[in-house]
Amino acid sequence: MAKVRTINLPHYTAYPVHICMFKDVKNAAFLRKQLLEANPEFDYAFLDPTMILTPQHILSATLLSLHLHLTSRAKTRTPHSELVFRLHPNNNIGESYRKFGISDDSDRIIAVKLSLTPEITNESVGQHLGSVVEGESVDVGEGVENVGMWCDVEKVKKVYKLDSNGGKGREGGTAVNGNAPTNERKEMEAVMSGVITLKGS
Amino acid sequence: MASESADPLPHAPESQYTHTLPLPFTNSDLAVLTQGAEALVYRTTFLTPHTPCVLKYRPPKPYRHPILDKRLTKARLLAEARVLVKCRREGVKVPAVLGGDWEMGWLVLEWIEGxxxxxxxxxxxxxxxxxxxxxxxxxxxxxxxxxxxxxxxxxxxxxxxxxxxxxxxxxxxxxxxxxxxxxxxxxxxxxxxxxxxxxxxxxxxxxxxxxxxxxxxxxxxxxxxxxxxxxxxxxxxxxxxxxxxxxxxxxxxxxxxxxxxxxxxxxxxxxxxxxxxxxxxxx
Structure with missing residues (x-):
């Protein structure tokens, strides 16, 4: 049984979001194969934790995916693939999966599952993932505050084209740079939610 | 124009109460914070229950042709969001864009205290x-x-x-x-x-x-x-x-x-x- 945290997004409380994290994963190749074969049992968003910066980062992409899915404007087949797609600033689904999805040798994974039907609950997700993911479940935290703990900040900066100098540098740059890491992440996520929102427009 | 901080117009053309908010805010029962000439501004939460934010909604204008109305709303919301993201990237102090939907006419921005x-x-x-x-x-x-x-x-x-x-x-x-x-x-x-x-x-x-x-x-x-x-x-x-x-x-x-x-x-x-x-x- 994996430790799953369930989040209620304001305004979409009817569709809870289940998130869990694994380390020392041995069967990423198997999980990825299920995704490629579109096995309906494995309709999850499996994400690379090095690419997830903060709760706001993952939740803004999740909310938009859910919203687009429910209003029939999603670009991909499921809200879970939409989430992987939404995270990347570009409009290329394959590239999104390469950057934000898992690879055959991933040993750390974030799994996201949207409750689109009432049968999908914290328990059902925990049970299923606990049985199919060969790895150690790690607590995401009550407010999923740990989602960013394995983040590779430089990699994220590159994908979202965030210069470490905050654009042209100068005055504003020092605000982005040179501050405590939490502050840097706050500044980064502020731009990233905007980029995710503006994607494809 | 969308002066969200301007005083509400004494003879606003449409009452704020007649509007149904778009998804996902339709059933959220939000109170209007201010009203500009084109947008209604609400305070609510977004992404987490403890993230206060501003919701800016540009309702459809009944006096405009529907197609033109959609295009104008989309263009103006997008322009606003793009400028905000650009400013944020460059380190200018502005509210962050947390979410938005141009087709439905809403934009969610970071709440600024003070x-x-x-x-x-x-x-x-x-x-x-x-x-x-x-x-x-x-x-x-x-x-x-x-x-x-x-x-x-x-x-x-x-x-x-x-x-x-x-x-x-x-x-x-x-x-x-x-x-x-x-x-x-x-x-x-x-x-x-x-x-x-x-x-x-x-x-x-x-x-x-x-x-x-x-x-x-x-x-x-x-x-x-x-x-x-x-x-x-x-x-x-x-x-x-x-x-x-x-x-x-x-x-x-x-x-x-x-x-x-x-x-x-x-x-x-x-x-x-x-x-x-x-x-x-x-x-």
Missing amino acids: RTVRKVLDEWVHRLGLRARDGRDVVDLADEVVQRDEGEMRRLLGLMGRVGRAVGRLHEVGVCHGDLTTSNLMVRPPGDLQEPGPERTEDDLEGEIVLIDFGLATQTIHEEDRAVDLYVLERAFAATHPAAEHLFQEVLRVYGESFKGAKVVLKRLADVRLRGRKRTMIG
């Missing part, structure tokens, strides 16, 4: 009790009171300087606000003490300047647009109180030193003052 420069100035004026009672010029009176309280004046000029620098930074990155009034400048309390909290009187002149309401903003580097931004702000200062008008000199002084092209803009401002915001278009 009060508007307009409110801060009003309270300052009120605090000094600047009333032209015995027929004396209020401005003289202001100078007199101000000289009595050097510390207050220093902090006030500090605030003006920060306004000048904030506007300078905005112009420097190639954005003009389009509706730069004292109501669209927020003073965000310093540090993490951003709780609404008890009434602050002593330190309400401290805090960083955050620019809000980019509904009319454009990406431009023309000195004319920049000068018009300053001119509009100058008029807003003058409208607040005669005593506030001369404070604006400090805004301009710091603005002038804030980026390379600023001096030219100040020269242009002199022309704009003579003719007003609208340029005569001949030929």
Whole structure:
């Protein structure tokens, strides 16, 4: 049984979001194969934790995916693939999966599952993932505050084209740079939610 | 125009209550914060229950053709969001974009704690009790009171300087606000003490300047647009109180030193003052 945290997004409380994290994963190749074969049992968003910066980062992409899915404007087949797609600033689904999805040798994974039907609950997700993911479940935290703990900040900066100098540098740059890491992440996520929102427009 | 901080119009064409909010806010039962000419502004939460935010909704205009209406709404929301993201990237203090849907006409922005420069100035004026009672010029009176309280004046000029620098930074990155009034400048309390909290009187002149309401903003580097931004702000200062008008000199002084092209803009401002915001278009 994996430790799953369930989040209620304001305004979409009817569709809870289940998130869990694994380390020392041995069967990423198997999980990825299920995704490629579109096995309906494995309709999850499996994400690379090095690419997830903060709760706001993952939740803004999740909310938009859910919203687009429910209003029939999603670009991909499921809200879970939409989430992987939404995270990347570009409009290329394959590239999104390469950057934000898992690879055959991933040993750390974030799994996201949207409750689109009432049968999908914290328990059902925990049970299923606990049985199919060969790895150690790690607590995401009550407010999923740990989602960013394995983040590779430089990699994220590159994908979202965030210069470490905050654009042209100068005055504003020092605000982005040179501050405590939490502050840097706050500044980064502020731009990233905007980029995710503006994607494809 | 979408002056979210403007006072609600006394004879607003449509009542705020007749609007049904778009998904996902339809059943959220939100109270209107302010209303501009084109947008309704609500306070709510987004992504997590403890993330306060501003929801800006541009309802469909019944007097416009539906197709045109959709296009205009989309174009204006997108322009606003793009400008905000650009500013954020460059380190200009503006609200972050948390989410949006152009087809449905909504945009969710970061909540900015604090009060508007307009409110801060009003309270300052009120605090000094600047009333032209015995027929004396209020401005003289202001100078007199101000000289009595050097510390207050220093902090006030500090605030003006920060306004000048904030506007300078905005112009420097190639954005003009389009509706730069004292109501669209927020003073965000310093540090993490951003709780609404008890009434602050002593330190309400401290805090960083955050620019809000980019509904009319454009990406431009023309000195004319920049000068018009300053001119509009100058008029807003003058409208607040005669005593506030001369404070604006400090805004301009710091603005002038804030980026390379600023001096030219100040020269242009002199022309704009003579003719007003609208340029005569001949030929």
